[in-house]
Amino acid sequence: MGWIRFFRRRYWDDERARELEAYLHEEISDNIARGLSPDQARRAAHRKLGNAALIREDIYQMNTVTLLETAWQDLRYGARLLRRNPVFAAVAILTLALGTGANAAIFQLVDAVRLRSLPVERPDELAELRIDSRGKGRSGRFISRRPMLTYRQWQEIERQQEPFASLMAWSDTSFDLAGGGEERPANGLWVTGSFFDTLGVQPSVGRLIGPADDAPGCPQPGAVLSYAFWQREYGGDQRVPGRTVLLDGHRFDIIGVTPEHFFGVEVGRAFDVALPLCSEPVFRPADSSLEGQMTWFLGAIGRLKPGWTTDRATAQLRAISPGLFRSTLPDNYVAEDAAAYLAFQLEAVPAGTGTSVLRGNYSTPLWILLAATGLVLVIACANLANLLLARATAREREIGVRLAIGASRRRIARQLLSESLLLAAIGSAAGLLIAQWLSGFLVAFLNSDQRPVFLDLSVDWRLVGFTAAVAVVACLLFGLVPALRATAAAPAASVLGSRGTTDLRERFTLRRVLVVVQVALSLVLLVGALLFARSLRNLMTVDPGFQQEGAVVVSLDFRRADVPAEQRRTVYDQVVARLAGIPGVSAAGEAFIAPLSGSGWNNRIVVGGELKPLLVNLNSVGPGYFRALATPLVAGRDFSDQDTQQSTPVAIVNQTFVKQVFPNENPIGRVFHIEDSPGEPNPRLQIVGVVADTKYQNFRETDVPIAYVAARQDAKLPPYVQVVLKTTTGLPGVRGGITRAIAEINPAIGIQLQTMDRMARNLLRGERLMAWLSGLFGALAVLIATIGLYGVMSYMVARRRMEIGIRMALGADRASVVRMIIAEAGRLLVIGVILGAALSVAGARSAQSLLYGLQPWDPATLALGAGLLGAIALLASWLPAWRAARMPPTAALREEP
């Protein structure tokens, strides 16, 4: 029907007006012809036609879609009302903006981390190829963030697979852009020649790595830059192909640049430079991952052939698995590992959203935060519903009049809802802006110094859709009930106005329920915030067994320094001695693994021919190590310069090791060894000392057995060494001294400096994020709920002015009036707190894995939360009570409501 007419209804109105005009002219002419005077003729014609304005209105109505027309009217009317109540509008919009903004921000992270497809061609066709159940039970070396396959397996898979039209593999690494001295890290990728083709990525400049670049022997390895890196380091130079990039001291020709939005396949990280996989041995000449039979370092993603599903692909991959794993079995696996290896099965899983380490780590926290923001929004909605109820009461008369003169209930309810919708729309638009800012801040929070987190946070349809859905739900939550309530009143009563003393009991009930809901939910958020904050505090104050403060970890890379393997010991000793001599450094000790760095080395041990059923954490450290970390020696002696390759191999163990391996025995002098691999027997180690327990990889671990071997007795030294320094000045005071000292030994040595404090902070950034955000949301919730309670109490006091006046006139003193009001608020509080406590205990279970050092039902936290909330809420209700008590009774009695 008249869609065209709907949009041209003004034109049609004019048209009809002219038509009616024409009728009048005809009729007047006829009438004059019949002998009437012009004046009489005109009046008769008008009488004949009827009310022209009404006719036009009828026709106009026919041309409109009534719902749309009135919706537009309602919105304009609503906007006018909001403009006239700027305070109400501001409070409502701000509350909604904070509520939807928090939701949208967290959703944006969930979206970016979990839901978003890779910015490549037809991402739904991509599948990751990996070992079933993520290859549990694998052993060997694991490097890169996606250590799914070894190179040998990859070669076989590439030869035998059928499901993929194109299959690629990659490994990530870090390149040093500086030519020596302090390192400048860049995120690197090694990719097979099929990488960019498989993903369907086109170059934005030059060309990308193709099969010819990843040829055996790697005659011409060319580097591909990411768009961001190209902009940052080369200023977006169009002639960048032909220029070079220095990576770990090796110069590579740049061949091209990827498109702006392409960041690789790992969500949460953006690559800077990609090289063909065949160039990997250039960086690790001694222990290339391409040669390592047990080196897991590749991830693989392919594009399925048309008609192939991941299920069908998995079936084919399973069929080739037995033969494939038999032909790639590492030579020196022990029987147990070999059996596990031969049972592996390959599988294909959808990979359209890429891979992500972040996704695994932050899934639970993000869902919990999304739930928390949802609660904040519910509280905000309850508050708005209360505000609207109060306003509806104030507009009772207006609504009564409109009902009385014939407006339908539905029409008025719709008009009130339109106002809510308007609020919701403005609030969420503002929320979307807040979300942009907040999510950027959150990503910055997730960053650690070494590994910047990259997430695509551009606004997409999912975010807008989510926010819109949130807005609509919110609008219905806070707008529907007040709208229905407002129109349910009898028009006569509201037009006349009611002058009751304790009237509208029933309408109060709803508002009380809303306050109770707010109190309960904000207690849940408050308790959650306290739980996370106390967990963080527990983790921060946990005694790691060493002194973090002032400790600096110096990581040195000797690969470019041309130190022959047999001279490394001498050079490393020299390095430690030089570092120990720097002013401000009070102790220095070499370490294979710095505690809390995230790296680890563990194995089983053998005591007296018996394989112990526990994994022991291992480290290889030098003489000054325990002094540098101020870890107390409990028994025996520290390592010394007398421990050499020629002397008896020795070890120092921690107290937990003693408890678990030599309970009730004197461990000093006992001998154990690390489980041998076939053909590589490990030295028998004599325990010479016991040290206090320390944390090894993170703060959460308890009772970890650690055994330290003497670094000076290591037969094979890697071209890397770490030295832990105890400083009196912190890093800034010794940074210059360190770089100078190392440069004097050899300017080609790569240096990374990190304070132990910083490492600890990085380790706890997830917990810190949770504590901060839940604290923020908890505070927000309490604030909103307090405003809500205050509003309801003030409103109640205002409605009961008469009653209070009478009571006071009859002799009630101020204290008893205050008591009466406070008691009223107290009742609501108590119910809310009890409900909230029950909800908190139930809800906190989902967060159990994130807590440390306390249980989800921790009574002290519950009590603290309830006490805090109660105190704030009582303060909020004391104010209206106090005002009520201050009011002269006569004023209240004389007042016309």
Added chain:
Amino acid sequence: MPKRGTSPIDGELLQGTLDLLILQTLTLGPAHGHTIAHAIEHRSDDVLQVEHGSLYPALHRLEDRGWIASFWGTSENNRRARYYRLTPRGRQQLASRTTRWDVLVQAINRVLRPAE
């Protein structure tokens, strides 16, 4: 918007009747609103005294349904006027509605004068 349904007798009796009269009047040829109003009045021997204004919403509705079409022309008095003419669809509608009307009238007559 046309109402769907098979029931010939519904609450829109009067409105439907006016539509019928307009369509019938236009079978004689195109006419403008003024002519149609007077023709209905005249041909019913002045029994059907409708407010002429109510004709226009009906014309509008019929045009909307595509049963009649309109154009601007010049009236007998040399004035610009909007003329309406019957469309083929309108002609069909008129036929079917006339039949229904006859059925309705017969039915009512049978109820009102059962003895005859």
